[in-house]
Amino acid sequence: MNEKSTETKLEFSVKDIGHISNHFLDRNTLIEKSGVSNTVIEKWINHGEFPDPTYKTPDGKEWFPPYLVILIRRSMENSSNPKDEFLKDAVKVLSKPGYVYRFGKVESTGMNPEDAEKMWKDFRSGLYGACLRKPDPDSILQKGDLIRQIEELLSRPEPGNTDWCSALRKSVENLDTIEAQFTDYDRSRFGGSVSRDIFITNVKNKYMEIFQD
Structure with missing residues (x-):
């Protein structure tokens, strides 16, 4: 991952709470939408098979990404658990030629059996949510x-080169489609700027002419 959490006690703004309640599910809603029981969730937690919440708000609620509903439903259908279902998908994507997962970064080397477990460990932290x-x-x-890709392009800037501009715009816009918006709480716990700020907002501001329609 590019974001690393700090241990300092932080506060949520009203805007943060609104974002979280609109884009995440508290545990009760997660149970309702997935059909799982709280007892099963607790069992998975105790066995290290369930991710930590992405947020814990002052009202005591734990908040999870909606994607977790998919993993839970599959777990129930297959008599497995969210970890095993996540690992199945991780192995599939990591089997694509050319890239592996190493401590939150993608490198162009060969497949390593431990990479899927590393990806699960990061996902389990809840922060990818x-x-x-x-x-x-x-x-x-x-x-x-x-x-x-963006880092490589920015390391050799050629704003006068049409191909370079097209490649940068494509990579930034593709990242924009999958990146979350983040909250101010996230920026505080990750120690300042987050990946959206660094690789999307800052790049668009620096090379505005590239992103104009």
């Missing part, structure tokens, strides 16, 4: 790959 609209393995891999 704050970073991606749908924090599934495919989006996680896309995010890492797109950030790598």
Whole structure:
């Protein structure tokens, strides 16, 4: 991941709470939409098979990304658990030639059996729910790959080159479609600027002419 959480006690703004309640599910709603029982969720938590909430608000509610409903329903259909279902998808996307997952970044080397477990560990932290609209393995891999592309393009800027401009615009806009909006709470707990700020907003502001229709 590009964001790392801090341990400092932080506060939510009214705007943050509105964003969270509009885009995430509290545990009761998660149970209602997925059909799972709280007892089963607690069992999964105790076995390390369920992700931490993306947010815990002052009212005591735990908030999860809607994507988790998909993993829960599949778990119930297959008599498995969210971890196993996530790992199935992770292995599929990591089997694509050319890229592997290493500590939150995508590198162009060969497949490593431990990569799916590393991706699950990051997903289990709950933080990818704050970073991606749908924090599934495919989006996680896309995010890492797109950030790598943007970093490479920015390391050799050629704003006068049409191909360079087109490549930068495509990578930034593709990242924009999968990245979440983030909250001010996220910016505080991640220590300042988040990936959306660095690789989307800042790039668009610096090269405004590239992103004009």
